[in-house]
Amino acid sequence: MTGSRRTKPRYAELGDALQRAIEKGEYPVGTLLPTELELCERYQVSRHTARAALTQLINAGLVDRRPGAGTRVIAQNVAMRYEHEIDTVDLLLQYGNTTRLQVISAQRLPASAEIARQLEITEGKDYLRLYTLRLEEPSRQPLAVTEMWIPVRSTVPVDKLLDVATAARAVARFLEPTRLSRVEQVFDATSFSTEDARQLGIKKSEPAMRVQRRYRDTQGKLLLIATSLHPPGRFAYSMVLSRNHR
Incomplete structure (x- = not known):
C-alpha cells in the first residue's frame, strides 16, 4: 500500500x-x-x-x-452488487440540489448497540437522528421519507442540526463534496410504518423502495447514514455500467 x-x-x-x-x-x-x-x-x-x-x-x-x-x-467472493465510487458523488448530490429537504424532527440520542455498530461508534455515544421529507420542486410532492443518523463529533454542527429551521442547510454544508471520499449505496425493498405512510400521503400497504447511503470523509470516517423510503411511481434510479479497463 x-x-x-x-x-x-x-x-x-x-x-x-x-x-x-x-x-x-x-x-x-x-x-x-x-x-x-x-x-x-x-x-x-x-x-x-x-x-x-x-x-x-x-x-x-x-x-x-x-x-x-x-x-x-463467511464468503470467499463478493456477491454481485452495485456501488458508486467518488467519480459519481457530484451526480448523486445533484438530486439533493433539485429537490427540497424538509426536516420534521431532530433529536440527540445515545446509540444502542445496533445503531453504534452501524455508525462505527461506541455503544452509548451520542448521535443525531433527523426525520425528514424529500420534496420535489416546484410541485412540493413528497418523494421520500429519510431518516439520518449522524455521530456526534467535534466537527458536527450539532446546534444547527437540532434546529429544524436550520437543519436542512446544515446537512447540505456538512456533506460538501470536498469533504467526501466515498458514498456507499444499498437498495432493497421494505414496508412503510404508519407515520411514514402518513407523511407521504399513501396507504401503509404500499411497497417501499429503501435506499441506504453511507457518506465517508477523506479519512474513511463515517459522517452520516441516510435511509430513504420511496413510494411506487415517485422515484427512479438510473445508472450506466461500463467495462473497467486496466
Missing part, C-alpha cells in the same frame, strides 16, 4: 488488500481476520481506518462481525 501515488482512501486500500487475501484463500471461510489493533500494527493505520476497512468487507458480504466473537470470513 506504499511506494505509489495513492488514488483511494487508506481504508479502501486496506479493505481491498484484505479482500484479495480472502479471495486467495489466505483467510479461509470460517476463520477469523486480524483484530482492529492487529491491523493497526501490521499496516500502520489508525483505528478508524482499520474499522472502516472491515466495514467495507462486511458491506461486501465477505465477513460477519459480532461483539466478542471477532470478524469471521
Whole structure:
C-alpha cells in the first residue's frame, strides 16, 4: 500500500488488500481476520481506518462481525452488487440540489448497540437522528421519507442540526463534496410504518423502495447514514455500467 501515488482512501486500500487475501484463500471461510489493533500494527493505520476497512468487507458480504466473537470470513467472493465510487458523488448530490429537504424532527440520542455498530461508534455515544421529507420542486410532492443518523463529533454542527429551521442547510454544508471520499449505496425493498405512510400521503400497504447511503470523509470516517423510503411511481434510479479497463 506504499511506494505509489495513492488514488483511494487508506481504508479502501486496506479493505481491498484484505479482500484479495480472502479471495486467495489466505483467510479461509470460517476463520477469523486480524483484530482492529492487529491491523493497526501490521499496516500502520489508525483505528478508524482499520474499522472502516472491515466495514467495507462486511458491506461486501465477505465477513460477519459480532461483539466478542471477532470478524469471521463467511464468503470467499463478493456477491454481485452495485456501488458508486467518488467519480459519481457530484451526480448523486445533484438530486439533493433539485429537490427540497424538509426536516420534521431532530433529536440527540445515545446509540444502542445496533445503531453504534452501524455508525462505527461506541455503544452509548451520542448521535443525531433527523426525520425528514424529500420534496420535489416546484410541485412540493413528497418523494421520500429519510431518516439520518449522524455521530456526534467535534466537527458536527450539532446546534444547527437540532434546529429544524436550520437543519436542512446544515446537512447540505456538512456533506460538501470536498469533504467526501466515498458514498456507499444499498437498495432493497421494505414496508412503510404508519407515520411514514402518513407523511407521504399513501396507504401503509404500499411497497417501499429503501435506499441506504453511507457518506465517508477523506479519512474513511463515517459522517452520516441516510435511509430513504420511496413510494411506487415517485422515484427512479438510473445508472450506466461500463467495462473497467486496466
